[in-house]
Amino acid sequence: xxxxxxxxxxxxxxxxxxxGDATLMNRPDWQAEDAVEQFHEYLYQRDNPAGDYRExxxxxxxxxSWLVVTRNTLTHEITDVQMARDVAMQQAKxx
Amino acid sequence: MAKFDLQETPRLGGxxxxxxxxxxxxxxxxxxxxxxxxxxxxxxTKLTAAVKDTFGLTLPTALKSxxxxxxxxxxxxxxxxxxxxxxxxxxxSAMASVAYxxxxxxxxxxxxxxGPNVREALERICPVDLDPSAFPxxxxxxxxxxxxxxxxxxxxxxxxxxxSASSSAESFLHAVELSIKNxx
Numbered sequence: 001x002x003x004x005x006x007x008x009x010x011x012x013x014x015x016x017x018x019x020g021d022a023t024l025m026n027r028p029d030w031q032a033e034d035a036v037e038q039f040h041e042y043l044y045q046r047d048n049p050a051g052d053y054r055e056x057x058x059x060x061x062x063x064x065s066w067l068v069v070t071r072n073t074l075t076h077e078i079t080d081v082q083m084a085r086d087v088a089m090q091q092a093k094x095x
Numbered sequence: 096m097a098k099f100d101l102q103e104t105p106r107l108g109g110x111x112x113x114x115x116x117x118x119x120x121x122x123x124x125x126x127x128x129x130x131x132x133x134x135x136x137x138x139x140t141k142l143t144a145a146v147k148d149t150f151g152l153t154l155p156t157a158l159k160s161x162x163x164x165x166x167x168x169x170x171x172x173x174x175x176x177x178x179x180x181x182x183x184x185x186x187x188s189a190m191a192s193v194a195y196x197x198x199x200x201x202x203x204x205x206x207x208x209x210g211p212n213v214r215e216a217l218e219r220i221c222p223v224d225l226d227p228s229a230f231p232x233x234x235x236x237x238x239x240x241x242x243x244x245x246x247x248x249x250x251x252x253x254x255x256x257x258x259s260a261s262s263s264a265e266s267f268l269h270a271v272e273l274s275i276k277n278x279x
Contacts, residue, residue, distance in 0.1 A: 007158075011223075063173065
């Protein structure tokens with residue numbers, strides 16, 4: 001499998017480490033009233049779609065960047081790759 | 096107290112090998128000083144100015160290293176906001192006022208590989224595309240060879256600089272050496 005890194009171009013998946021669902025970026029506020037429920041959701045609940053899935057990959061044997069990769073779980077086709085720092089900054093701006 | 100007289104030796108004992116009449120040469124790079132420059136948050140303007148003053152260079156971008164006109168300094172971007180400085184002598188201490196400076200010299204081992212079959216030898220162990228159109232002179236990338244992390248830099252058309260962890264230097268040398276033997 002090849003991941004098309006936004007700044008480094010196509011790279012072999014062997015250079016990457018897979019972490020999991022991209023929603024792990026959205027860590028709940030630990031001081032919220034319902035923090036326990038929120039953290040339960042955050043830690044244990046995952047969608048398991050048969051299709052496009054956003055997940056976090058770490059370019060460990062490369063530039064050590066975190067990526068948000070949109071991968072089709074049925075075909076392994078990768079349709080979108082973004083730097084996780086850019087995604088996080090966009091989210092911070094829009095929230 | 097016992098008195099020690101310690102002498103610094105290159106990691107691979109200054110290894111140099113010419114592979115028969117193939118023109119392939121593999122050599123340990125012994126004269127290299129490696130320094131990591133990590134950019135503080137929001138410190139790009141200051142670091143850019145300091146790098147310009149000290150080395151006469153602009154900050155490199157991903158995949159493209161920068162070589163000073165005297166050939167003594169090469170800058171490589173190793174990750175967003177971090178640069179590797181390849182020099183022949185230690186980086187001026189003034190750099191510490193604009194970046195987090197870490198001496199990396201003895202954590203790494205350097206191999207210089209050159210010759211007409213250099214691409215054939217490397218393409219068997221390096222997953223990065225080394226075609227001159229994709230990886231021209233001064234291109235640089237971090238990748239793996241035989242599961243070992245490597246920073247690869249194209250020095251000239253048929254010459255590459257390979258940097259890998261000093262702790263696995265012998266294994267890395269073995270991998271590269273074997274790959275050369277397989278193509279000559």
